[in-house]
Amino acid sequence: MSVPELAPRRTVWGVVAVWIVSALAGVAIGVFVPEPWRAAWLTVALGGILALAFGVQLWYGRSHEFIFRVAASVLGAMIIMAVISAGFGLAAIIPG
Template identity: 50%
Template sequence: MSEPALAPRNAFHGVIAVWIASLVTAVLLAVLLPEDVRIGWLLIAFGVIVLASFAVQLAYGRASGFIVRIAASVMGSLLLMGLVSIALGLAALASAV
């Protein structure tokens, strides 16, 4: 009699981990950097987050749904970092008035 296969780990935990990392990174960059260099560093951070999403999903070692998980990681990170950028832009506009 063969043994049942173990249930694989849920790979979407890696997606949520990348989202949290992107939100924390964006907020830290918003707080720590001056206004004139902030957008450039947000773009660099997003590139690092994209690479991190590939690394996290490759670490799971599951081929099924790989593209969907990468897309979810990258699009969620883009949305979160975009919302932080919008908030920063609105704060800059409010302080200029």
Template identity: 50%
Template sequence: MSEPALAPRNAFHGVIAVWVASVVVAITLGILLPEADRVIWLLIAFGAIVLLSFAVQLAYGRAQGFTVRVASSVVGSLVVMGVVSAVFGLAALVTAV
């Protein structure tokens, strides 16, 4: 008898984890940094999130769908960080008026 194949772990959890990390990083940077420095540090943080996305997906050890999972992680993180950045930008406009 052959051993039954183990069910592979769900790789989508890694995508969600990267999105959550990008939300936490964007909000932290938005709160701690002055307005003039936010954009530069958000770009640096996005670069780190891209590297984190590769690391998380490589840790799963599955080649199938790797590109789709990494792309989902990166694009989702870009959208999430963009929305958080827009909220901080609108808040800065409202407080300046």
């Protein structure tokens, strides 16, 4: 029988870390990737974010609400990347 943790680690920071990485990846893709290839690279980055979310949550070593934390990480990352992508899309159609 395992002994319960007296003060388990906070798992919120793992979710927030994945969100920060997704924001950095979205900005990097928007800045460094040519406009016709941005959507493809955002899809690739989201796949990497999914793998990162699994890795971070496995590293915590807690099975309680594992799927919920991974889903929150990936859904938040997808929303962040969508907002960044929309920003770059709007910037592309504005004449300047």
